[in-house]
Structures are given as structure tokens and as C-alpha cells.
Amino acid sequence: MNKSKDQNYISEVYGIPADVMLEIAQIIVQADLPHEIQNVKANKGQIIMEISHQPDLKFHQKAVENIADILKEYQELCNEETENVNWREG
Secondary structure (H helix, E strand, O other), X not given: OOOOHHHOOXXXXXXXXXXXXXXXXXXXXHHOOOEEEEEEEOOOXXXXXXXXXXXXXXXXXXXXXXXXXXXXXXXXXXXXHHHHOOOOOO
16 A cells, blocks of 8 residues: 555545455456455355545545445345245245
8 A cells, every 4th residue: 555644535444245346356456446355254155355535536536435435335135135034944
């Protein structure tokens, strides 16, 4: 990660499911967001990544919002699939 302190970056850590990693990687690259892989949780299929952005740059802010939206929609989809499966029927 290459960021200087005078550029006013905010960093957040995300648990990114492998299923949506490609979409999120595209956003990171297109917006030129500084990032660092901190860990890989193979048993959960997740990559733990720190992503930084400058809150005063609209395209950085939009990129972070897009990442959050993808993660939220993925979580909702996973929860919906779990609720639709009735393990008692079989």
C-alpha cells in the first residue's frame, strides 16, 4: 500500500468472499484505491483486505460505496438461500 499521511486516507478492513472478489478487485483497480491483503481465510472462502480511500474524492467515495453494496447484497443473498432451505424436508 502506497499512501502518504498528508493525503488524508481512511482505511477499512473488509472480509471479502471469494465469490465477489473479482468484482471488488475491478473497483479497487479502476478507482486506484490503496489496498493490502491482510489474511486469507480458506475455510470461510474469504480474503481479509484493508482498503483505503480519500473521503474528499467523489470517485473514491463512490468506489467504497459500491464495495459496501456488493458485500451487503452478497450477504443478503446468502441469508435468503439459507432461509429457503428447509433441512427437515428431504
